[in-house]
Amino acid sequence: MSLASTETELARIIKERRSVHQFDSREVETDLVRELLDTAVWAPNHRLTQPWRFVLVHGAGRERLANIARGNIEKRESDPAKREEMGRKFYDRFMNVPVFLVVVQKENPNMAVREDDFAAMSCLIQNFSLLAWERGLGLVWESYPLLAQSEFRETLGIVAGERAIASLHIGYPAKVPTAQPRIPAAELLTVINQP
Numbered sequence: 001m002s003l004a005s006t007e008t009e010l011a012r013i014i015k016e017r018r019s020v021h022q023f024d025s026r027e028v029e030t031d032l033v034r035e036l037l038d039t040a041v042w043a044p045n046h047r048l049t050q051p052w053r054f055v056l057v058h059g060a061g062r063e064r065l066a067n068i069a070r071g072n073i074e075k076r077e078s079d080p081a082k083r084e085e086m087g088r089k090f091y092d093r094f095m096n097v098p099v100f101l102v103v104v105q106k107e108n109p110n111m112a113v114r115e116d117d118f119a120a121m122s123c124l125i126q127n128f129s130l131l132a133w134e135r136g137l138g139l140v141w142e143s144y145p146l147l148a149q150s151e152f153r154e155t156l157g158i159v160a161g162e163r164a165i166a167s168l169h170i171g172y173p174a175k176v177p178t179a180q181p182r183i184p185a186a187e188l189l190t191v192i193n194q195p
């Protein structure tokens with residue numbers, strides 16, 4: 001494969017990838033998720049701190065997250081008539097996600113390192129997203145407040161000194177959203193080529 005064709009294929013995947021919210025019922029092989037992750041960890045990472053770990057939730061395990069989501073919405077809904085309906089809606093929404101991959105950052109006490117680590121985590125997630133897309137899988141990076149909630153953390157075994165930075169909802173897309181246009185980089189580029 002020539003260098004030019006490799007670049008073209010990568011560019012296509014980068015541009016075509018979308019955040020996917022609706023999944024079909026096709027099962028996602030967890031071995032595939034493991035394989036993609038094992039490639040994704042080759043992200044650039046200053047000082048090679050490798051600040052990540054992952055929690056994979058699928059099958060009946062999803063009930064844990066769906067129950068938390070249901071409990072949250074039920075607490076917020078003051079109308080008793082709507083409470084159960086809303087709870088069920090959120091429960092179903094979570095149960096319709098084939099696989100959750102929660103990405104956990106070990107929080108370095110040095111804030112400068114921690115910031116670099118977050119950047120590396122983001123690179124890893126983008127690696128994973130592109131690899132997944134190449135294999136027909138879609139996902140969305142969810143950063144909902146649930147991630148910081150103690151019940152969510154305890155359920156997933158996230159301990160002090162760790163932060164869940166993303167809950168990736170992963171599955172085969174039932175619907176791919178239309179792309180939102182990007183500002184061409186040429187309009188954002190300052191070129192300095194004079195002394």
Ligand SMILES: Cc1cc2nc3c(=O)[nH]c(=O)nc-3n(C[C@H](O)[C@H](O)[C@H](O)COP(=O)(O)O)c2cc1C
Pocket residue numbers: 017018019020140141142143144177179180
């Ligand atoms: C750090 C980060 C957090 C995000 N959090 C959410 C989220 O909580 N919910 C959501 O629907 N999308 C979330 N997204 C996805 C963006 O909304 C999405 O990338 C953006 O709308 C562009 O769409 P595209 O990914 O299809 O190009 C997040 C993306 C990033 C990078």
